[in-house]
Amino acid sequence: MSAGTIYGLGLGPGDPDLMTVRADRLLRGARHVAFFRKAGRKGQARQIVEGMIPEGACEYPMEYPVTTEIPLTDPAYNRLLSAFYQQCTARLRSLSDTGEDVVVLCEGDPFFYGSFMHLYTRLTGHVPVEVVPAISGMSAAWTATGAPVTWGDDVLTVLMGTLPQDDLAQRIARTDALVIMKIGRNIDKIRAALRQAGRYDQAWLVEYASMPGQTVQRLAEADGRVTPYFSIIILHGQGRRP
């Protein structure tokens, strides 16, 4: 019996209509479907494919042992996460060993800041693994703004809101087009960094890109509001255009 394949199935930004034809087909034919979620939640990836999983398929929620209760810098965080990923990997490998394919649902594009990468590096070389790329959340966000993000020779920089303010400000000042992700509790620092770089008024805030409840507004006009996790900031490049 040959080993089953583990698919890192990119679902894209959230609208199931923006899944690829390949992801759609693999999901609708799946017998084993795994996905990450926070304890007590349905799981965002699982939510995206509501109604698409075949009847009778087995589901494997993989529940994070911690999310924000322990700071990233605490060695305990790494130990806990590492043990968790190891445990998920063992479960997926045991399914593969019985010849069964498994679809692992991934929000966004699996190799672009995705959680699946932590399983991928532990699985690859041991069992067959295939990654199905997908539209990133940032692409849905810049599409939602109704304006092209990069023109001609524009430089695009993608930054995480978790970086220090000065680092953010210097990088924001030096790029043409900009994407900032992982905003959440970093929003005040990000606002300060954008002001420091003199580009606050150019920033757009997109919440829930391509999902129900999508909003698009200038960041300056969203002042004071708390932004959820599914927020992306976009600054458009202004490069060459005939």
Next chain:
Amino acid sequence: MSAGTIYGLGLGPGDPDLMTVRADRLLRGARHVAFFRKAGRKGQARQIVEGMIPEGACEYPMEYPVTTEIPLTDPAYNRLLSAFYQQCTARLRSLSDTGEDVVVLCEGDPFFYGSFMHLYTRLTGHVPVEVVPAISGMSAAWTATGAPVTWGDDVLTVLMGTLPQDDLAQRIARTDALVIMKIGRNIDKIRAALRQAGRYDQAWLVEYASMPGQTVQRLAEADGRVTPYFSIIILHGQGRRP
């Protein structure tokens, strides 16, 4: 009679199986299909959808008046291109005015360095226009390398090979993960910039990502070869991972 919608239909990196469910459906129901191409060529976007356009649909090739015969810096280049985009826009608007929807085929993701943006800015506000996002060529390229491109707080920078060498080198030295596009005749300059930044040995070259003839190799091992237009250079970030 209401105006027809003009769809900027992102096709993704080249494999039709990586088109979105939405793009696939819109294309298979299309009555009018427009696309850019170089004079005398079939057109890359048109090539991707070979066999998918419904029988009886009208095709509208839009042939670039120039590509590389005139330098970008020559004002004549801008004038010619601008007149060309104006002419394409007029043709699309006249179809929309008769109530017909038109699908405009776009390689990659329309708002990310795409040609459709030049039509979009001329159409929007006058006729209904909708952009369907897609997987970018760079996503297919990093997926093809078999290694995640960004981890944790990694900074990703996207550069065009058309930039000056010193600018490239400085930006390459300052980023974690890197994508370089528009390589073609800039390959020697790009190699020099990567060496200048001390990162030449980390660079991967992906040709024809997701297309027939895809190749993945270290750039250092591709020395001496002429790379085609559909080449992307990737440097992977090495950020936090439990």
